[in-house]
Amino acid sequence: MKVKKTILLIVSLSLFFASFGQKVNLKQADKLYEDLAYIKTSEILLDVAEKGYKSAELFEKLGNSFYFNNKMEEATKWYGELMALNKDVDPEYYFRYAQALKFTENYAEANKWMEKFISASSSDLRARSYASKRNYLESIEKVSREIPVTNMSLNSELSDFGSNQYKDVFLFSSNRESGRLYEWNEQPFLDLYSAKKTEEGTYGNVIKFDNLINTKYHESSISFLPTDQIAYFTRNNYYKKRLKKDDTGLNRLQIYRAHLQKDGSWGEITSVHFNSKDYSCAHPSVNSNGTKLYFASDKPGTIGNSDIYVVDILEDGKLGEPENLGSLINTEAQESFPYINSKGDLYYSSTGLNGLGGFDVYVVRDFENKYKNGAPYIVENLGKPINSAQDDFGYYENLGTKEGFFTSNRPGGKGDDDIYSFTVPDCTQEVEGVVYNIDTKEIIPGATVTLYNKSAEKIEEMVVGDDAKYHFTGLPCESVFLVRGEKEDYSSDEKRFETTDNPNEFIKIDLELKQEKILIEPCDDLAKVLDIPIIHFDFDKYNIRPDAEIELQKVLAVLNKYPTMHIDIRSHTDCRGSYKYNETLSENRAQSTKQYLINKGIASERLTAKGYGEYRLVNDCACEPHNDSKCSEAEHQENRRSEFIITSINGKKCNE
Known part of the structure; x- marks a missing residue:
């Protein structure tokens, strides 16, 4: 090989070596290296390197002699010398140098050379593995367990x-x-x-x-x-x-x-x-x-x-x-x-x-x-x-x-x-999650989370802290459980799950509670606060439909619970028909809704009602000219609605 001849020539000219002796040593080292007799190779190459001789091939072989014999501290030294030459090297040496550095737990430096390996060999499976999880140390720490060996x-x-x-x-x-x-x-x-x-x-x-x-x-x-x-x-x-x-x-x-x-x-x-x-x-x-x-x-x-x-x-x-x-x-x-x-x-x-x-x-x-x-x-x-x-x-x-x-x-x-x-430890898993408000997506501190087995027997219970997080450990693998979240003034949420056969797997299940006790303020729309579907009316009608009556019972219940509450009933139509006709129709619908509540015992002075015709559409279903809209019947019905705006409660007024 040309490189080998160059090494021998340099050695023969060096004042630090006896010419014949060093040639014999390097030839012997090459032979032993090819025979995989790494201990003897390292001894001979060390003798050459420690007298000041430098070359990429020498440091590669010397590093390999230690690397393949699992003497990684020495391999790190000579691969480091190879990199210090600042010459083009086979990217494999970036990888080997990184691996040798890991043996000394110098992970920061090892990761630096893995980045060089990625740049030089991006398609290599080892490079792709590293690139896909650069936070591998954190991941390994997470799956590590307290097992005496x-x-x-x-x-x-x-x-x-x-x-x-x-x-x-x-x-x-x-x-x-x-x-x-x-x-x-x-x-x-x-x-x-x-x-x-x-x-x-x-x-x-x-x-x-x-x-x-x-x-x-x-x-x-x-x-x-x-x-x-x-x-x-x-x-x-x-x-x-x-x-x-x-x-x-x-x-x-x-x-x-x-x-x-x-x-x-x-x-x-x-x-x-x-x-x-x-x-x-x-x-x-x-x-x-x-x-x-x-x-x-x-x-x-x-x-x-x-x-x-x-x-x-x-x-x-x-x-x-x-x-x-x-x-x-x-x-x-x-x-x-x-x-x-x-x-x-x-x-x-x-x-x-x-x-x-x-x-x-x-x-x-x-x-x-x-x-x-x-x-x-x-x-x-x-x-x-x-x-x-x-x-x-x-x-x-x-x-x-x-x-x-x-x-x-x-x-x-x-x-x-x-x-x-x-x-061998028993296979167990962990389940964790956060308790949220299903509507606002805000966390719910103070919620109680309970873990049950498949027979509905309580296993463990905890009250979540300010971060609303719960965490249960020691769940047997390949078993069925149920986790339930609860808090006063909220409806509960429960989810059933099954653990797998992987002890390192973390099961994440968030619980979503719906708030039942809601703060109401002047200007709020009870239809939105109570999650009431739109109070619909049939086309060209203003009588209360049976499905609308069910929703009006919710408004009635709130008015009965809060006797200081006053509301403004606002009725709307779709765009079909004339402006005048729709004004009259919506006014009739508003008054019909008001009268329904009065008939159910609500004082008339707590209620106002007004029809707004087609002037406050909730979608793009305007008719220009009239009766020329391309909207579907369902889209038109969205505009045929009533709203219930709180004008005052407990002496506080809406200043719309």
Whole structure:
């Protein structure tokens, strides 16, 4: 490569290095870097960089050496040096620098470089995810829960990760025993281990799981059919004592199937048909009814570094053709460690979605049903304490025993990766809302809000404060409730709702009360105050219609309740007919309304009445010339009305 030759030339001219020695070192670093032996690479590159040598390629490789070995503080330093060169770089380094900064919880600086990543790669799924929720920290904080997590006593000083349960034992992967070293991290190869539950509820008596499944290379992430007779697990491409590599010399991960033997051991180990020496398949997870297997792979068609796939499990335990779960689940970064629980919720870890740093654990509730039916779904960050600024992955839960497990390399652990346990909390939700006046939309402080279960039994009650907000917590998921709002002088409002299976979902239900006791003032129109429909008259008539009489009873009741009230009855017509005719008609209607109230016992001196003909239309239905309007009958009827204007009450007069 031209860049490599340039590096070697500069090194050879430098007064700070012995020419031959530095050329050898850089060639060796390139070789080790290509072989993914990142620990040795970083040592050699550090030796070059710390003597003052600078180049974009050097800082990229040095940053990557630490980044891919999860030493993010060092990665941050060298990616920072790369950015300080102010040279054009691949936008991928903006993303990696942001991710490394998150490991140190420098979120403000990380967000700055994510903005640069968006500008350079706006169509990237990771950029779109960030752009859609720039307030991701606030969202994660909202779904975080107070769940105690425990570093398990079975953890070692090296790497322990991944969790599953098989019959009465707990299974996990570890490289705790001495042996051949893996060049990537200079630690022993992984094996599968089992631990039994103690009387105290912890797990101990750690032993290797099975001699035929474990080999001298990597084994991890095992999952079982519901019958417990067939297992799927991850192993290096090592089959029939032959280690196979791709054309670049890399040995990939593969999924193997094993059958339980009569003596309790595992045998008949075979490679699943879609494995290849050219890509990896790993971390299988079988669903509760044994029909689907989820796994991670970088096979052709993968969106990013690795994606989540699903494949049908056939009746004989063999597998169908894998299907990529698509861009709603996967990004251009890394998605791995899928786990499908007994309810069909899909958990997995990702470095490409909005998270706290490194791998975060995400969940899609009711994924299997939604995916099968093509229904929309939401990917949710599990929040703290499951997630942290470091790598968090390998989520597993037993909803029967309420045991939960995940793996993290967060500070305070015993080794590189440790397994943490927790008690799966009961699924509960919250409901909240505001109590409003349905007419004015103003809030109603002091209202009482009561929560009932589906049997109409009162669960909880509260009086809202000055902000008129109510909030009930701890509602069991997938249950029916009713919430009711009440206040004196208001009609109540109640709404029935059902909680979902998502413990992080906030249900919002506003309650709208109608004010029954209304302040009335001079000049108010009782028709509007009392929400009385227009007092209608039939065309060319002024007799009181039966429906109008019902509404006039409301006016009568108010006049009886407030004996000091005086009103002016105003009658109006539509435009059809002559001006003179309409004046006479409306006058007759006003007097007819007045006489009705007098006949019902209201003193005549409290009432005035006047007809206004067609001079005060409420719409554009004027007739010019007369009887030439294009309005409908319903629109004309809007103008055939009566109003009831309060002229005085309690000595106060209307000064219209």
